[in-house]
Amino acid sequence: MAEAVTLYEMGPRDGLQNEARLIATADKIRLVDLLSGCGFSHIEVTSFVSPKWVPQMADAAEVMAGITRKPGVTYAALTPNLQGFERAVAAGADEVAVFASASEGFSQRNINCSIAESLERFRPVLDLARTAAVPVRGYVSCVTDCPYDGPVAPEAVAEVAEALAKMGCSQISLGDTLGSATPDRIGAMLEAVLDRISASRLAGHYHDTRGFALQNITASLDRGLRVFDSAVGGLGGCPYAPGAKGNVATEAVAALLDDMGFDTGLDPVRLARAAAFAHSLRRPA
Ligand code: HMG
Ligand code: MG
Numbered sequence: 001m002a003e004a005v006t007l008y009e010m011g012p013r014d015g016l017q018n019e020a021r022l023i024a025t026a027d028k029i030r031l032v033d034l035l036s037g038c039g040f041s042h043i044e045v046t047s048f049v050s051p052k053w054v055p056q057m058a059d060a061a062e063v064m065a066g067i068t069r070k071p072g073v074t075y076a077a078l079t080p081n082l083q084g085f086e087r088a089v090a091a092g093a094d095e096v097a098v099f100a101s102a103s104e105g106f107s108q109r110n111i112n113c114s115i116a117e118s119l120e121r122f123r124p125v126l127d128l129a130r131t132a133a134v135p136v137r138g139y140v141s142c143v144t145d146c147p148y149d150g151p152v153a154p155e156a157v158a159e160v161a162e163a164l165a166k167m168g169c170s171q172i173s174l175g176d177t178l179g180s181a182t183p184d185r186i187g188a189m190l191e192a193v194l195d196r197i198s199a200s201r202l203a204g205h206y207h208d209t210r211g212f213a214l215q216n217i218t219a220s221l222d223r224g225l226r227v228f229d230s231a232v233g234g235l236g237g238c239p240y241a242p243g244a245k246g247n248v249a250t251e252a253v254a255a256l257l258d259d260m261g262f263d264t265g266l267d268p269v270r271l272a273r274a275a276a277f278a279h280s281l282r283r284p285a
Contacts, residue, residue, distance in 0.1 A: 015235025
């Protein structure tokens, strides 16, 4: 039997958060519903962040309320603090994610605090989530490069990843936020993280600015990772990482994994339909 690889779909959240034009709530719901039919086990639907910081995600609760939930699919949301966690749980998120950075510059620009402050801010979220039996994923951004501070040391990534794991994050997603990493640098970063956390708890989250994302996935597969974040149609970017392009396209990763003999459980025809709809949302403002 083919070995399974999980693709964690980012399109509705990481994909749409960077769109300049405000996308209608109904279109966001339609995208999630199309994705629900593709065979994903995990879809990141939205973010419960400050609407002043990311206006595109201001309708997070309406999107969560409007989607048609498919049994067996985990519908997840980003939560930067307790307020976000409470909003996400009230809206019915099955899983939440806290997000830290391996670089100080990005931490300050993205969530308005230092790395250490962010970890302290996440602790009560993890405590409450444990009581509520809500799984928490942890992101580490800027795992090789930061748009403000430049190159990031693998050890710095390992430290933040370990702190999130020790706090109780079930899975740590390692983000090449800028999409500038090469396979060698991803390899060096992973070696440092793998000294502290097993591959079964890690995910690769690669943006595709320089076109290396698929090779970075291959480098990560070689080191035992079996979960990758991707966005249908290659949607995305980050409002606080100027110039960063979309997440690696789900349909491209699914095709690569299929060629390599892995099983993603995804339906390529339905994926293509969802990708076409995702592209249609990218009209200029
Ligand atoms: P702050 O301004 O320091 O927060 O922002 P604050 O606690 O001082 O609150 C300011 C105002 O925001 C208050 O409202 C709060 O109530 C409100 P006011 O009293 O002024 O009317 N507020 C909230 N409202 C709704 N939901 C909340 C919330 N929290 C505060 N959860 C904060 C700090 C973290 C809130 C802000 O910086 C923020 O929301 N940042 C999010 C930025 C973001 O979403 N970035 C993109 C996602 S990260 C990413 O894309 C990377 C990733 O994909 C991985 C990778 O690629 O590397 C994950
Ligand atoms: Mg991202």
